[in-house]
Amino acid sequence: MSTMNTSSFPLPSRLELRQNERSLKDCAQFLDSPESVSTRNEEPIIKLRGVYKDFQQGKETIHALASTDFTAYRGEFIALLGPSGSGKSTLLTIMGGLQQPTGGSVNVGGRDFTSLGSRQLAAARLNEIGFILQSSNLVPFLTVNEQLDLYDRVAKLRHQPGHTQADRDELFTSLGILDAKNQYGSELSGGQLQRAAIARALYAQPSMILADEPTASLDSKKAFAVADLLREQAKSCNTCIIMVTHDERLVDHVDSIYRMEDGHLQREK
Ligand SMILES: Nc1ncnc2c1ncn2[C@@H]1O[C@H](COP(=O)(O)OP(=O)(O)O)[C@@H](O)[C@H]1O
Numbered sequence: 001m002s003t004m005n006t007s008s009f010p011l012p013s014r015l016e017l018r019q020n021e022r023s024l025k026d027c028a029q030f031l032d033s034p035e036s037v038s039t040r041n042e043e044p045i046i047k048l049r050g051v052y053k054d055f056q057q058g059k060e061t062i063h064a065l066a067s068t069d070f071t072a073y074r075g076e077f078i079a080l081l082g083p084s085g086s087g088k089s090t091l092l093t094i095m096g097g098l099q100q101p102t103g104g105s106v107n108v109g110g111r112d113f114t115s116l117g118s119r120q121l122a123a124a125r126l127n128e129i130g131f132i133l134q135s136s137n138l139v140p141f142l143t144v145n146e147q148l149d150l151y152d153r154v155a156k157l158r159h160q161p162g163h164t165q166a167d168r169d170e171l172f173t174s175l176g177i178l179d180a181k182n183q184y185g186s187e188l189s190g191g192q193l194q195r196a197a198i199a200r201a202l203y204a205q206p207s208m209i210l211a212d213e214p215t216a217s218l219d220s221k222k223a224f225a226v227a228d229l230l231r232e233q234a235k236s237c238n239t240c241i242i243m244v245t246h247d248e249r250l251v252d253h254v255d256s257i258y259r260m261e262d263g264h265l266q267r268e269k
């Protein structure tokens with residue numbers, strides 16, 4: 001974690017990060033193998049302290065998130081459960097720097113997200129965080145394979161190594177979407193869309209993946225497969241994965257369970 005220095009910006013290069021990380025190829029290989037290589041690092045990847053969020057709607061204040069403390073580590077696979085409207089997405093988007101809390105501190109990879117400007121936040125997100133959102137948020141006019149170009153283009157601009165097509169194919173194969181790599185979003189099934197979104201999130205080898213109901217559009221067999229896959233990613237690549245879900249059946253797949261109710265977060269496991 002010595003490269004994670006709060007005071008230095010720009011962020012550590014991928015080359016530096018890679019010295020501590022497995023290659024994408026290694027990660028993809030591990031997706032096929034149940035063996036876990038995860039060890040808990042001492043430094044949390046994310047730390048929230050006294051984080052809360054209010055929304056103003058006319059004269060009414062909505063307390064979407066009550067004061068919340070939360071800590072998670074690399075390699076940890078976490079489920080965030082709770083009824084609709086309880087504040088799960090609010091919490092997840094704050095963790096990912098997609099919106100700022102009303103108060104409190106958000107520390108990701110040693111950086112204080114609440115003190116970063118929007119450009120710095122965007123850079124930090126790109127380096128640290130993979131998002132798998134409910135609406136799959138793939139670019140509609142790009143094929144599955146082309147979805148990954150943006151990441152390589154940014155890496156190139158920064159004179160950082162991208163990945164090869166062979167690396168990509170290996171990832172697609174582990175996700176069972178190699179056949180679909182030249183198809184557009186509109187040509188894919190719900191399950192393939194979810195897997196393409198997962199491929200894109202994994203491609204950048206983030207320290208943390210935030211997934212908002214990634215199994216929502218899947219039948220239970222496919223939902224379990226996705227949960228297993230995320231679990232493998234967490235263990236083989238030492239990624240912290242925080243997954244919002246309605247699905248109580250997925251709890252056996254995760255290391256930790258948190259439940260949200262009326263903006264209050266509680267740890268269950
Ligand atoms: N941008 C917003 N403006 C106003 N209210 C919001 C906004 N986002 C969320 N809320 C409210 O905050 C609460 C929590 O919402 P959300 O985090 O989306 O819950 P969940 O993801 O658990 O369904 C809800 O009452 C919701 O209506």
Ligand SMILES: [Mg+2]
Nearest residue numbers: 088089090212
């Ligand atoms: Mg939500």
